[in-house]
Amino acid sequence: MAEPHLIGEGMTGGYGRGADILHGCTLSVEKGKIAVIVGPNGAGKSTAMKAVFGMLNLRQGAVRIGGEDITHLSPQDRVAKGMAFVPQTSNIFPSMTVEENLEMGAFLRRDDIRPTMEQVYDLFPILRDKRRQAAGELSGGQRQQVAVGRALMTQPSVLMLDEPTAGVSPIVMDELFDRIIEVARAGITILMVEQNARQALEIADTGYVLVQGANAYTGTGEELLADPEVRRTFLGG
Amino acid sequence: MSLRAPLLFVAMALLIVATGLVQGWNLALTILNMGLISAIMSLGVNLQWGFAGLFNVGVMGFVALGGLAAVLVALPPVPDAWNAGGLRLLGALALGAAVLVAAVMAWKRKVGGRARALVLLALLIGGFFLFRAALDPAVQAIEAVNPSLTGYLGGLGLPVLVSWPVGGLLAAGAAWIIGKAALGLRSDYLAIATLGIAEIVIAVLKNEDWLSRGVKNVIGIPRPVPYEIDLQRSEGFAAQAAGWGLDPVTASTLWVKVLYAGLFAAVLAVILVLAQLALASPWGRMMRAIRDNEVAASAMGKNVTARHLQVFILGSAVCGIAGAMMTTLDGQLTPGSYQPLRFTFLVWVMVIVGGSGNNYGAVLGGFLIWWLWVMVEPLGLWAMELITSGMAADNWLRGHLTDAAAHMRLMTMGIILLLVLRFSPRGLVPER
Amino acid sequence: MITVENLHRHFGGFHAVDGASLKIETGSITGLIGPNGAGKTTLFNVIAGRLPPTSGRVTMDGEDITGLPPHELFHKGLLRTFQIAHEFSSMTVRENLMMVPASQTGETLWNAWFGRGKIRAQERALAEKADEVLDFLTISHLADERAGNLSGGQKKLLELGRTMMVDAKVVFLDEVGAGVNRTLLNTIGDAIVRLNKERGYTFCVIEHDMDFIGRLCDPVIVMAEGKVLAEGSAADIMKNEQVIEAYLGTGLKNKQAAETA
Amino acid sequence: ESHGETVKIGIILGFTGPLESITPDMAGGAEVAINEINETGQFMDGAMVEAVRADSTCIDAAAATAAAERLVTTDGVAGIMGADCSGVTGAILQNVARPNGVVMISPSATSPALSEAEDDGMFFRTAPSDARQGEIMSNVLMDRGISEVALTYTNNDYGKGLADSFQSAFEAAGGSVTISAAHEDGKADYSAEVASLASAGGEVLVVAGYTDQGGKGIIQSSLDSGAFDTFVLPDGMIGQQIVDDLGAGLEGSFGQLPGSDSEGATMFQEMATEAGINPTGIYTGESYDAAALMLLAMQKAGSTSASDYAGAIMEIANAPGEPILPGELGKALELIAAGEDIDYVGATAVEFIEPGESAGSFREIEIRDGAIETVGYR
Amino acid sequence: MTDILNALVALSNFVLIPGAAYGAQLALGALGVTLIYGILRFSNFAHGDTMAFGTMATILVTWGLQSVGISFGFLPTALIALPVGIAITGLLLMGTDRTIYRFYRKQKAAPVVLVIVSMGVMFVYNGIVRFIIGVGDVNFADGARFVITAREFKEMTGLDEGLAIRSTTLITLVTAAIAVALLFWFLNRTRTGKSMRAFSDNEDLALLSGINPEKVVAVTWLIVAALATTAGVLYGLDKSFKAFTYFQLLLPIFAAAIVGGLGNPLGAIAGGFVIAFSEVLITYAWKKVLEYALPESLEPSSLVQLLSTDYKFAVSFAILIIVLLFKPTGLFKGQSV
Ligand SMILES: Nc1ncnc2c1ncn2[C@@H]1O[C@H](COP(=O)(O)OP(=O)(O)OP(=O)(O)O)[C@@H](O)[C@H]1O
Ligand SMILES: Nc1ncnc2c1ncn2[C@@H]1O[C@H](COP(=O)(O)OP(=O)(O)OP(=O)(O)O)[C@@H](O)[C@H]1O
Ligand SMILES: [Mg+2]
């Protein structure tokens, strides 16, 4: 089997000079597939995402995309390589309007961004109404929609989402998951962290359970959902 | 805490001692004395910024108010001036205050939108002219009394040491008024407001001659310590000096400075201990919480406005005390010399370089920056000599550079400041 | 009991809360749900004194509390958490909790200077209490970590932890569950029920996780576009067509139908 | 026995700060005198004089005190030429000069209050008293038949003192001052002052300021808006630079500055030009005189100890004796050495009155064809 | 009728036009301050000295041009030299950023640390300028000083009062208007401008959007160089160049930027005029205007002055504070950290 499209292999590292948070954590996603990371709070899920995106100095391990080693690229360069990331917190430009937020997502694109923006507005209709409003004035769920919208604007080949559904209403969450499946079908690689784990694992091709910075369980979404131990300890029964 | 702070303090002490050994103890003590006062000022600012995140750029105003206290407390009253218009003046001031109180009360009344605004405006404008009508003749009469020497009401004729706490109170009173009005502002907006208020304080000091002679300055403020001349003339002291192996002149100048140093150090010690106790207590924790996140602190039941006001008053009072001490040390009040660069921004440099949020840092910053402020002048000259030493004596550039040597002073200050902050961006003794 | 009468809150021309009236019965765990941007957080902010209302009235046990500042409401026993975590980032996690209780002896300067003995005893008790709470939230290993360094979910736990430091009357929880691990959320749910039963706390809970709402809350109030759309038991609400259309969506309905089947 | 010794003189002026643009020339003036003395080789049996500069900052009393402290205790200066601004001058006097028994001669501190300061006979100044100049200025105006003026002054002890004394003299003589408005030096804009001055009106505008500070700004702004065409310029406002800068605008303006009907001023101007400093700079002549007086007094007392030579300063400055002009310091040294009396006239016609300050005779000038022309002496 | 005209002309000549001229000068300076605050998020104390440096560079080039006999007709030669001055200042600012500011940006230092660092930079620039050009007054204006002088106006209209308009006043007003329009358009409409705002809003996220922070910073400093140098040169042409005065300009410039709302170009302009007019208007003696405007019998005997000019700074600050009390983040809703 060829190497997965995106792989963060044996990642070990932490913030600044502090202790290691990740201990040989490995995450990989095939092209056009969805990988979901679950785990208790503080397990290092967000840290792992940041590591894959180059926002953390890794002491060990490597990140490769399409077989190319990108461990030493800066985040901007990874954006140029087609990666997009929605961080868990402070994931919008608060004083810019919704529309400008979306434009910033498409910063590196030179083609016409109107169609993509229309798609985002179709996905999150509320944003269309609020497009002239400063994103910082939005409700929590609306901000989250802006954040995901911004990443979609990149038209990435790899999409990384850190808890995209936190705080969004059920109806939007369903839409969002549907959309994520759609995006993946279009050949985009998706790596996401979720606490709404059951819904997320239902659509996941691969699931990772991270505990204390290391892989605890790995399997297909169904396998993990079926594992009673995993269900009880991490998915809330 | 690590060894860093104590080591830095030892290094600072060594710097001063070295200054004493190389350049003379008089100079070292002069620097030490102002260093002590600077440390107090920087503690005051640290209280506001480091503890509570209040961006007060009006330090100069509070320092000046402290200075005013020294005049109002320690100078003898001028009876002629009091007779000429003292009571009338007090009456006018009371009238002015009454107008302001009435205006504030009118403002607080919740009813009557536009009508209230009109009433308020009428009250303020009418009140202003009434106030001026009452004040101006009194002022004229007072200022006419021997203007080149007095022309003001004078002080209370009390010992100058009394003016230190009074300076604190005066500054605290001003801070209360300012805080009531302006503490709703955040960050740089509060900064410019306090800066403006400081400018207003200085404008009043410069132009209200009846109060403290304005730009004509008050000199000869009595001292809390003996005069060198008197010591030199005293038999006993001369004998003492001989015992120390010093001539009376040197001995007297040193002794006076040592006495000042003792007084200042005592004040600094008290303020430092109180600040340190406060910082380490639940009160300090509450303050830090407010600094970190006002919204959350208020939701956790902390009265943010009241606490801001409290710490603003405290910090300002400390600056006021330092101001009174400084005026005492200078022996004169010269309103024209209060410049933001020196009395506000330099103090801020002390706090930040020392390490904001840390009392020891603030104190260290006070000493170090003051030492530099004084020593960059010879350092700058020396650097300039070094640069030009290779050049021919009649070299045009050499002449040009030598002429500009005085400006090496600020440049050296800038470079050292940048270097210090480069190697410890969070200050020499960071908060944590 | 908290009553909200015809409350309005406008931002410019936008009516975020647009004439909402509702009651939170003493001793209940009331759920507050609604689409994103329905005005739930804004309503909380107005009740808790963070935002002044444009018009309308809020009372607590018959007393008018409209527009009181947050710190006074806190003293009246009204606590709230924030949807977007508001930790004290440069303080340790333990300090974040220890600062919460009101009227601590050491919070006056006089005592800070001259009442060291009294403070010490109180501090010890506070620290113990804080450690208990941290233990419960499974983050006791982080007690001495700077709160700014916590993970997203841990910050939400800390938000919740603060409400556990004091004896409150009414607690407003704004999406404490978002970003919190579901297993832990269940434990938290149990704790809420326990506080409600044993200590008589009143809760008002905003949450988008319908399992959580369904398990805990009765009644559930649904807001949409700044108004109250529906009110009733969780089961009723989940069957309400309007609510399904505006909020729950068919996806979940189908799923639930499948699950019940 | 002092042969070959070096005598140090401190020059404390605000080399940085508000007066930084005039202080280099002041220091230069003092150094002209020092060099002149050194070239004669006759000072105190061949001792050399060395100038040590220090920065008074003009505004920071504490920094100035520290700088003076260093001069006195580290460098061991025998006297201080300075300081410039009255505030720092007072501080240095009280905290350094008096305690250590060092003479100070200030070329520019004019505050009347300094006359009353306790100085143990250690403090002198070559700048004229504000009070005297006020009277002279009033006379100049009256003689020209001008009875209504607007007045602006720089908001410090110099400006305020001069404005007050002028106003009372002028009003006593029957003139009227329509407005007396302060201006701050070194500010960006003077429209507000000029607007009020223009509104109050007056035949001429009296500007008690400094040539390269607010005073110039006020005149510039008045000319621009056509508020006034004639200006009355006291000593601080007179200098070739401002005449050059403002060109025709100053034509016909007049004023007065310390100076007597002696060649002293002209001679000093020549010497200064040769030494490469601006000869018409404010207080340069006073600085020259301050340094010269101090050194001549040492010669007279045969000692560099202040307690010895402080008393000699008054003697040297005043008659009787041979008049001494700039460039004649060598002659003065010789005369003193020969035990004869001298009467130092210097660049500014120094005449000291108690307690050690310049009595000041004044030179009336008018700007004609872009030059400062002397029209008489008072 | 002519009396009314005279009153109006007097008011314009002494209050409106000088106020507008000074306001525009402050506004141009404030634009630079506000831009740095808006994008790099700190109050730059070195701005006054940056203006001084830019002006100095321009003066040196102007002298060069003048010495080879180049001039600009009735416009000042310095305007030809201006682009070169801007370029030199741009280099200085970028160099400063490289060697100094970048370090703190990487460290994510608190804004107040950057403020203090900028004070250090201020001291250094201070020294550089004084080393090179000295401390004295430098007059470098040439060309026609006036569009119309007071005397010409009187002769033209036959009124008692004159009205003078300086060419620099007009240039400054026009430049300020153009600068604010350009800046507004640039920040709100162009890609680069938006990326700069994004960078200031959320640096990490800007990185994640592929925005190159170094480029944003470089562009910011270049614009600041242009604004500072232009402001400094226009001010110097109007008054004269003196290093100390430029340092002193800093406070009113800050006041203007803040009262207008930090980070907002329109605010900077509005703030400049608020500060300038509050200085001129409140301390104005209305005597002359009233003498023209009122019938003989009502003419005032006193100056009709609310406060003496001694208090002009105090007054302008008092007005600033009052504005802030009602609009806590400035007239145009500025940012705050
Ligand atoms: N400061 C503000 N200025 C303008 N509009 C605002 C502001 N705050 C909130 N809004 C608007 O008010 C509406 C209600 O917001 P609110 O935060 O109350 O929603 P919510 O019900 O809590 O939503 P969510 O479930 O997403 O948290 C939203 O449409 C939001 O855009
Ligand atoms: N900036 C930081 N500096 C130091 N430590 C950090 C920082 N951010 C997170 N940590 C620590 O790293 C650990 C892992 O954090 P991370 O954010 O990766 O958790 P997570 O799995 O995403 O949790 P959650 O589900 O709560 O978002 C936590 O214990 C946290 O305290
Ligand atoms: Mg996370």
Ligand SMILES: [Mg+2]
């Ligand atoms: Mg919400």
